[in-house]
Amino acid sequence: MPQCRTWRKSTYSGGTIDDDCVEVSLAQDALVRDSKNATGPALAFSTPAWRALVNWLV
Helix, strand or coil: CCCCCCCEECCCCCCCCCCCCEEEEECCCEEEEECCCCCCCEEEECHHHHHHHHHHHC
16 A cells, blocks of 8 residues: 555544544545554545445535
C-alpha cells in the first residue's frame, strides 16, 4: 500500500482514540482501513464497486 495516499476519517467517528472508525483513501481505486491500525491490511475496491457500495448505503 503506497504511503503517499491521503486518508480521510469517517464522519461517523466519535473523535476519540478508542472509537471504532474507518478511513478511506480515494485515488484510482478506494482503500478502506481501520484507523487504529494504519499499517494493517486494507480493503481494496474498484471505483465502480466503491460507488455501488456507497449508493447502496445511502
